Amino acid sequence: MTHDWWKHLILTLGALIVIAPFYMMVSYSFKSPGEIDRGEGGFFGRQELMVDERCVQLRDPNRDEITTARTRFPNQTDRQIHTAMVAEATVDCSMRPVVFNYSKAFTEAPLLRYLLNGVIVTASIFFIQVLVAVPAAYALAKLKFWGREAVFSLVLFCLLIPVHAIALPLYIMLAKLGLTNTYAALVVPWTISVFGIFLMRQFFMTVPDDLIDAARMDGMGEFAIVWRVMLPTAIPALLAFAIFSIVAHWNDYFWPRIVVTGNRDLFTPPLGLREFKGDGDGSFFGPMMATATVIVMPLIVAFLLAQKRFIEGITLSGMK
């Protein structure tokens, strides 16, 4: 064990490099803008009360409000009343940076809507991918038909095509069909996963033929075998594939950015981050990082729940 210290050192360094951006993300989501700019306050920041300037500006009283407020401030001039009201607003708009960042994350953009979109899109993609990949993989692994090897070679070949290479033709096709700015545009291009077919096929190869023959003797047709026998035995492989698929499409920024051009109702969570881009009017790193934290949270929770299965899945597939 003692002479393995250098392995652990390298692994620790690697882990630190991987964790650093997450550390920054979570830390920034706790800090005030000043602390972020100056790079101070440790992990949690000092959590001093801060004033949301925009909130104060929005509540800047106009003449009518000052007139109606006269009853609350008897015997004071309008200027005094104005000052008092601004002071009230300042108190109301003061909050801890963590509260500021996370409330902004949810109020500045319809983040819940984006999360819902993310769920709809990733779940539909995964569901249809399974619907296509499992029967295809079963046929490639267990059925004998003319040209099977050629078809499988094509599947392997498709693994080599990067998404970005076919993005433009895909976009044009969807545009011609009038499908841009729809859920279909977000889902349809991903429904056939060659990686899924390949992964499931490799798993099905390990399922003994006797099991399939037994199912045939028991009266099952080929589709019944796929859904009633192969799918349940392939749960570990399916979970591994689920995690690859869901992580990839939940985090995907590239494709939604291309096909969702105007309609904010279709934004997926990563597109939501753009809301805090803060072009001219300063940066919103705190709320942006809070949003990012909210977005990755479901994945982290899912990973922790499925951790054991996930690792099994990776060792099983031995790839990616």
Next chain:
Amino acid sequence: MAELAIENVTKRFGETEVLKGVSLTIADGEFVSLVGPSGCGKSTLLRLIAGLETQTSGTIRLAGQDVAGLRAADRDLSMVFQSYALYPHLSVRDNIAVPLRMRRLNGRQRLPVVGRFLPGAGGAERQLMGDVEHAATTLEIDHLLDRKPGQLSGGQRQRVALARALVRDPAAFLLDEPLSNLDAKLRIQTRVEIAELHRRLGATFVYVTHDQVEAMTMSSRIAVMMGGKILQCAAPEEIYENPADIQVAEFIGAPKINILPVDVTSDGHVGLLGRQLPLRLAQPETGARIGFRPQALRLSGADAGLTGVVAHTENLGSEVFAQVSVPGLENRVVMRADPAQRAALHLGATVGVDVDCTAALLFDGKGQRIRNVSVKTTPELAGAL
């Protein structure tokens, strides 16, 4: 329950011809073993009967009906696999219930969750569960119904596989080396149980095995297969005592039969190692061989027909098998002896071996049995050996 008739069936996998014209008729309620060394085509034949493979030519009839083109599911046969092939994700109860569910419930009733609330599903499911319990009780696995196959021992899995096969009362049972994954003790016990099950059900059993003991002890008839052909199909006693082919004689019987080369004179007299045997063939043969089972050999004095040195002994308790190397013979001769004779059979001892020529089996140059043998039991010839 049905008669099974196989007529001139061949099967090719690419260039290799696995079955070279097999014909076999199995009567209703019969227990037929297909036995042979690995690669002889016995499992392929069983899979053809099951409908898991399609024959290249020939016909298979089940109860008089040609089953060509009929799916495995529609043939009303049950199969037990060597690996048991239980569904790993289902409990024992559900494993046994699968064949019933697939046949008695329709597609909609089989849907998960919703299915059981459809009209008729509840009653069918209750009846089906009754049958499952009954099958489980028959095989004494009713206490295991809620376990998963992964939690069972090999023997228990084997019983579940049997229960799954018998639950739906099929026309015939096909068993593909069902005992080969069990340990020796359990194998003997299960052997008896399967034979009893066959008697109780009175159903047709086709049993594939490479173990001749299993075939001998369980079957009403044995079909010995080699090189894609059935060499002989007969009752176990017949196969053992009257093999039609030298390969059958060599395959059946443990320890193996002793096969010795003999000389046949032009008038049909048979000679072994230069000594004349009291046997006579109707016509001369070249390359003829003689077979003696180990129990046809007896320990005798040094002036016996065969004399050799004890090279190895195997004491089985109730009997002793001695391997004797006889000068002039390529293979050792195996002889059965009583435990009382053990002292005379120590390693390196020179012993004489007498042969019982009435139990001799003669084969021609091609390995076919020579039936037309007359045995002379004249005193002077008997004394010569």
